[in-house]
Amino acid sequence: MEGGNPFYLLLAIGTAGMLVMAVAIVAFILYYQKRMLNEKLKQHQMEIEHQENTLRMTLESQENERKRLAKDLHDGVQAMLQALRL
Amino acid sequence: MNDSYAISIYVQQAGSLLIALLGVVYFLKRHLPIKLLSFYGFNSVLFQTASTIIVYNHKARLYLNLNGNIYTLVETLILLLFFFTIYNSRIAKSLILVFASGYLILYFTLMPNHWTELESSIRTTRDLIVIVCSLMYFYFLLREMPTGEITKYPMFWIVAAMLSFFAGTFALSVSIQYLVKVLHNDLALLWTMRNTFRFVFCLVVCYGLWLDLRQVRTNLTLTK
Numbered sequence: 627m628e629g630g631n632p633f634y635l636l637l638a639i640g641t642a643g644m645l646v647m648a649v650a651i652v653a654f655i656l657y658y659q660k661r662m663l664n665e666k667l668k669q670h671q672m673e674i675e676h677q678e679n680t681l682r683m684t685l686e687s688q689e690n691e692r693k694r695l696a697k698d699l700h701d702g703v704q705a706m707l708q709a710l711r712l
Numbered sequence: 713m714n715d716s717y718a719i720s721i722y723v724q725q726a727g728s729l730l731i732a733l734l735g736v737v738y739f740l741k742r743h744l745p746i747k748l749l750s751f752y753g754f755n756s757v758l759f760q761t762a763s764t765i766i767v768y769n770h771k772a773r774l775y776l777n778l779n780g781n782i783y784t785l786v787e788t789l790i791l792l793l794f795f796f797t798i799y800n801s802r803i804a805k806s807l808i809l810v811f812a813s814g815y816l817i818l819y820f821t822l823m824p825n826h827w828t829e830l831e832s833s834i835r836t837t838r839d840l841i842v843i844v845c846s847l848m849y850f851y852f853l854l855r856e857m858p859t860g861e862i863t864k865y866p867m868f869w870i871v872a873a874m875l876s877f878f879a880g881t882f883a884l885s886v887s888i889q890y891l892v893k894v895l896h897n898d899l900a901l902l903w904t905m906r907n908t909f910r911f912v913f914c915l916v917v918c919y920g921l922w923l924d925l926r927q928v929r930t931n932l933t934l935t936k
Contacts, residue, residue, distance in 0.1 A: 637883055637891075641883040648875045648876040648880065651850065655850050655862070656863065659858075
């Protein structure tokens, strides 16, 4: 451009550099937000999984306890009835 | 004046007009920053029209730079007001006030006796202020970390367009005085490129305004 003055090359490099920097900043923000959202989603899913596990374990232990009580009750009454019969 | 330069003037004028018109629809229902953008569009159209009239009127050519210098001041103040309204942080708002005062002092210190010259410093400072304000907006956006997709936020596109445009023209603003005074460049080709770039900037801003308009319409439908 206009006699090939090196100043124009400098101007072109400056413009391109600043433009690339601006676009890179915008792209970084988009990438960063997406990554943070994904991490939040993962954390949320892990929390739900943990809650489900806790609930399942509570239910299992309740069920076991119920079974044990039923067995104890059954065995005790049966033993008493046997003793009475004798 | 060559054809491509003339076309680029009209194209960027059309872009500014589009910004103004998209901001005017449902004007009363729009947020203050959008109203300000609409005003920014109208202001650009006004000054660009004045500039076109001056370019075609050879006797008034002396006033072309005066028109541009006044436009730079008005544009900077409108954009500062725009950023002032989109920030929630008090520190950021205070910083905007500091920028505005600093710019006014710089402007009225530099401009007396140079009204008809193409002043670099006021344009460079304007670009720097807009770049810093845009970066501050993105910093606060990342800190707040919205749960929705930010590409659906009108302000994201508008500020991204501002950052890209003012960063892209920063080098030109810095060297404009040197180009004219030392290299005797008539700026036709450079200004054609700048105008084309500005048109792209206007289109991205319009996309943001259109997203905002869609949100306003949805809200209106829900409240009916």
